[in-house]
Amino acid sequence: MILRARSHGGRETTSPVIPRAMGSMEPSVAALERRVRGCLCDFGFAVSPLKVGWYNAVLQPSFHLRYSKDTLAFIVLSTPSMFDRAFKPFVDKQLLKKINDPVDQCVSYHLSLLKERLPDQRVDIIYDYEILPNRKPKFLAQTAAHVAGAAYYYQRKDVRCDPWEEKKIYGVCIHPRYGGWFAIRGLLIFPDVQVPFLEQVAPVDCVASEEKRIELLEKFNFHWRDWSYRDIIEVKERYSEEQKAYFGAPPAERFKLLELQGVVQRSASC
Numbered sequence: 001m002i003l004r005a006r007s008h009g010g011r012e013t014t015s016p017v018i019p020r021a022m023g024s025m026e027p028s029v030a031a032l033e034r035r036v037r038g039c040l041c042d043f044g045f046a047v048s049p050l051k052v053g054w055y056n057a058v059l060q061p062s063f064h065l066r067y068s069k070d071t072l073a074f075i076v077l078s079t080p081s082m083f084d085r086a087f088k089p090f091v092d093k094q095l096l097k098k099i100n101d102p103v104d105q106c107v108s109y110h111l112s113l114l115k116e117r118l119p120d121q122r123v124d125i126i127y128d129y130e131i132l133p134n135r136k137p138k139f140l141a142q143t144a145a146h147v148a149g150a151a152y153y154y155q156r157k158d159v160r161c162d163p164w165e166e167k168k169i170y171g172v173c174i175h176p177r178y179g180g181w182f183a184i185r186g187l188l189i190f191p192d193v194q195v196p197f198l199e200q201v202a203p204v205d206c207v208a209s210e211e212k213r214i215e216l217l218e219k220f221n222f223h224w225r226d227w228s229y230r231d232i233i234e235v236k237e238r239y240s241e242e243q244k245a246y247f248g249a250p251p252a253e254r255f256k257l258l259e260l261q262g263v264v265q266r267s268a269s270c
Contacts, residue, residue, distance in 0.1 A: 029072070029195060032121070036074055036188065039114040044082030045185070047074040050148035051198055052189070055139075058147060063140060065189070072193040075141075075148045076111065076186045079178055083243040086110060091258055102258070104129060107185045114188070124189040141184040142173045149201035151175040151182070159213050172220040172229065176204035180220075180230030181238040206233050 036047055053069025065073075078086075090106040108127065115123045130138040146153035155171035156162060175182050207213050212232060219229035227244065239247070246257050 026195075026197070029193065032072075032118075032190070032193065033074075035118060036114065039117055040076065040110060043086035043110055044079050044084070045086070045110065046077040046079055046150070046182075047188070048077075048145070048148040048150035049074050049195075049198065050144065051195060051200075054147040054200055055144050058143060059140065062136065065139060067189060067191055068194065070194040070196045070198075072190045072195045072198070073144075074188040075144045075150050075184065076107075076188060077145070077150060077175070078107070078183045078185050080181050080237045080239050080243065083240065083246075088258075102254070111186055111188065121190055122192050124191060126187045126189070128184050128186055139187050141187075142171065144187055145173050145184050146203055147200070149203045151184075152203040152205055152207070154207055154213055154216055156217065159217065160210060163214060167221075169217055169221055172216065174207055174216065174232060176206045176233075177236045178238070179233050179235040181235060 033047075033049060040047060050073050051069065052065050052067045052071040052073055055073075056064045056069065067073075087103060087106045090109060091102055094102075094105070104127070111125050111127075115125065126138045128137075128139075128141045132138055142151075142153045145151045151173040153171055153173045156164070156169045172180065173184065174180055207216055216229055216232045219226075219232070223229070225248075227248075230238065242257075246254055249257055
């Protein structure tokens with residue numbers, strides 16, 4: 001059915017997004033967006049719509065998504081509340097299964113469940129960790145978040161007086177509500193839904209000063225372990241101490257923090 005009307009392996013770059021007001025959606029597409037949000041938002045995920053063409057327009061052809069330019073997609077973020085609303089309940093339900101990457105499996109579970117709940121739609125899912133045979137990422141998550149207006153992707157080119165000389169500096173997305181306390185988890189693509197009327201909305205430039213942008217990139221590139229870059233702005237919600245302990249621990253210790261070590265051993269012996 002075609003509705004006519006509405007952290008990665010490569011260096012991500014974007015061109016400026018022109019701010020425009022969101023036009024009124026065609027009712028059928030607005031209903032689809034409500035269904036997507038209804039499946040995910042109660043579990044601590046956030047979604048923002050975009051057209052594939054916006055993403056392809058700011059990238060080299062080797063990174064293009066092979067869909068028509070007006071194809072509808074949604075970038076999926078996990079917010080701080082995902083840990084309690086989705087992840088911990090998911091872990092509780094998986095007690096008889098061997099869990100290798102619990103967070104990735106939790107995200108996959110919820111996005112796959114969404115796909116099952118939209119039987120009338122064809123949905124392609126790309127996860128942030130997926131790579132192609134040539135080792136390039138299947139999609140550049142931070143670029144997608146930026147063009148969707150979900151979070152501003154701050155890069156070296158956003159600093160006028162570059163102080164880093166020959167150093168390699170990676171960019172980072174900052175969310176106007178969560179600062180750096182969120183993650184980009186995946187991209188939902190609806191190949192049969194064309195939205196030529198969808199108007200692009202610019203991400204909020206919440207780190208506007210030169211000084212703060214330099215501070216952000218310094219902290220992200222050289223002091224990321226202390227979490228400080230995530231608080232570059234005043235945030236409304238951040239990771240709990242339990243969540244910080246989990247994500248800050250080496251993978252082998254994360255099972256212990258979740259009291260899962262015995263579960264994994266039992267599963268391995270079955």
